[in-house]
Amino acid sequence: MTRTTEAPALPHFAMTHTGHVRKINEDAILARPELGLWVVSDGMGGHAAGDFASRTVIAMLEALPADLPPAQIPRAARDALQHAHARIRAEGERLGQGTIGATVVLLVIAEGHFMCLWAGDSRLYRVRDGQIEMISADHSVVGELVEQGYLDWDEAEHHPHANQITRAVGVGETLEIDKRRGEVRPGDRFLLCSDGLTKYARAETLRQQVDGVPLECAGETLMQTALDGGGADNVSLIVVEA
Numbered sequence: 001m002t003r004t005t006e007a008p009a010l011p012h013f014a015m016t017h018t019g020h021v022r023k024i025n026e027d028a029i030l031a032r033p034e035l036g037l038w039v040v041s042d043g044m045g046g047h048a049a050g051d052f053a054s055r056t057v058i059a060m061l062e063a064l065p066a067d068l069p070p071a072q073i074p075r076a077a078r079d080a081l082q083h084a085h086a087r088i089r090a091e092g093e094r095l096g097q098g099t100i101g102a103t104v105v106l107l108v109i110a111e112g113h114f115m116c117l118w119a120g121d122s123r124l125y126r127v128r129d130g131q132i133e134m135i136s137a138d139h140s141v142v143g144e145l146v147e148q149g150y151l152d153w154d155e156a157e158h159h160p161h162a163n164q165i166t167r168a169v170g171v172g173e174t175l176e177i178d179k180r181r182g183e184v185r186p187g188d189r190f191l192l193c194s195d196g197l198t199k200y201a202r203a204e205t206l207r208q209q210v211d212g213v214p215l216e217c218a219g220e221t222l223m224q225t226a227l228d229g230g231g232a233d234n235v236s237l238i239v240v241e242a
Contacts, residue, residue: 029041
């Protein structure tokens, strides 16, 4: 288990855990408060391949200059993800063992606004005024069913095809990255997480555990919820307060 709690420009709590079943943590996280940047990536492809993919995503974003002006961060982050895509694809071809890749969800907060970039089914939520909203939308088979109105996101977690994602860094010739922007209000809390958390916690549970409690308590309670639920997957989460 690794955890970061260093003093940031914006308070945050970040943690990743291998879980109770997996031997390797294929998740990777990044907190760069000096840029107002936080990232969760979930590797796919099994053992070393998934581990390589998620850490490549993080390494490319970790290499961004610390003095980037806020207006340049979104473009630089997008370019970094494209570089990670190319490197992961090349590694998959070298290994010759099929597709490898990683989901990514990325949050940037600057100048009273947020931006979310994502590919795959790692998620960003916002808790505001006692309400929770899912900012991202899963790139998955069941995600499409949600968008068409056949399921809600909580129901999608328990669908037989819940793990079949349709987009990831390193998968396919072209990486398509979705984006959402919005205003940040004082007191907003953002939760980035891998599906190792959301398969054990419905949105209302996430809201209750994030809203109105110290960040470290919120993060540790969320992690414990996933581990108590079975911890069958790697679990990663970052809570950021605006």
